[in-house]
Amino acid sequence: MNFTRREALIIGAGAVTAAALPMQAFAAAIDDAIAAFTGGAETTDSGITLTAPEIAENGNTVPISVSAPGAESITILASGNPTPNVLTFTFGPLAGSQEASSRIRLAGTQDVIAIAKMKDGTFAMTSSAVKVTIGGCGG
Numbered sequence: 527m528n529f530t531r532r533e534a535l536i537i538g539a540g541a542v543t544a545a546a547l548p549m550q551a552f553a554a555a556i557d558d559a560i561a562a563f564t565g566g567a568e569t570t571d572s573g574i575t576l577t578a579p580e581i582a583e584n585g586n587t588v589p590i591s592v593s594a595p596g597a598e599s600i601t602i603l604a605s606g607n608p609t610p611n612v613l614t615f616t617f618g619p620l621a622g623s624q625e626a627s628s629r630i631r632l633a634g635t636q637d638v639i640a641i642a643k644m645k646d647g648t649f650a651m652t653s654s655a656v657k658v659t660i661g662g663c664g665g
Contacts (some may be wrong), residue, residue, distance in 0.1 A: 555610050559611055563601050577591045580655070583660065584660045587629045588631070589629050597643060598616070599616045600615045600642045601641050603639040607632065635657045637655050
């Protein structure tokens, strides 16, 4: 099959556009997830600690831990997953501490975002980049 130069450029441009569309969809999904949890309120970058590995050998089981003293609930989001909402921890009035850990599944290299809703109604947010060498969600 022989392509002219013009046809090759059109096919290449189409491939680049097709590759960029899912990234825009994931960005919109993560923004929507953040807005749904915070109700559109501003977030601060202090008061929450997220611990995640810099490099995860397997995306199927990525260990994370989060701590936010004084939090009512903490949600974990994965910016590159098809469904960004990973999990939410809710702490009752008798909770001894507001920290938790779990293993999550990541589709590939991406940011893991933690948002805490504090008892005073404010929100704290932090993120950590995780490089996945073997994909988890469909990879």
